[in-house]
Amino acid sequence: MVNPESVKATLREKGYKLTPQRRAILEMLLENQDKHLSTEDVYMLVKGKCSEIGIATVYRTLQLLEQMGAVNKLNFDDGCSRYELAGDEEDHQHHHLICLSCGQVQEVQEDLLEHLEEKIRENNHFEVVNHRVKFFGYCSKCTKK
Ligand SMILES: [Zn+2]
Ligand SMILES: [Zn+2]
Ligand SMILES: [Zn+2]
Structure with a gap:
């Protein structure tokens, strides 16, 4: 799991500083x-801690952290x-x-795609390093209605 200290080190390597505003966004x-916060959500939450922060800063910081x-x-x-926050580099992203x-979003932490990844490696000669899997359907609360 990403922690502020490792992000701080990476930022420094790339010539960026972990400013108080960037730190506040990471901590949030x-x-x-x-x-799964939107830019707007992050802005509203961080504003409670850093009242002087603007949404443009939040937007740019999130882009930087994503890069x-x-x-x-x-x-x-x-x-x-x-x-x-991203998981460890060697981990594949969890499913949603x-x-x-x-509109509720749940997470599935188990990968369970190893078999498919193996097949892709064999059949397509393609090395899978990650994936973004989204399942659409109805949650338990909504199916009960
Ligand atoms: Zn996987
Ligand atoms: Zn997630
Ligand atoms: Zn639902």
Whole structure:
């Protein structure tokens, strides 16, 4: 899991500083680990800590962190980009279950695609290093209705 210290080291390597604002954004993502926050959400949360921060700074910081591989940018087809901290580099991204009725997003941590990845390696001579899997359907609350 990404921690602020390792991000700080990577930023320094690339000639960036971990400013208080960047740190606040990272910590907010860490505190809201499985929430899949939009730029707007991050802005509202960070504003509580750094009242002088602007949404443009939040936007640029999230882009920078994404370029560094510290955060994943997610698109759940709900009209906005969402962000979450990236896992360890060698781990594949977890899968997301998106409810078509209420929009709730759940995570599936198990990869379970090793068999498919092996097949792809054999049949397509393609080395899979990651994947973004989205399942669309209805959550337990919505199927009960
Ligand atoms: Zn995988
Ligand atoms: Zn639902
Ligand atoms: Zn997630």
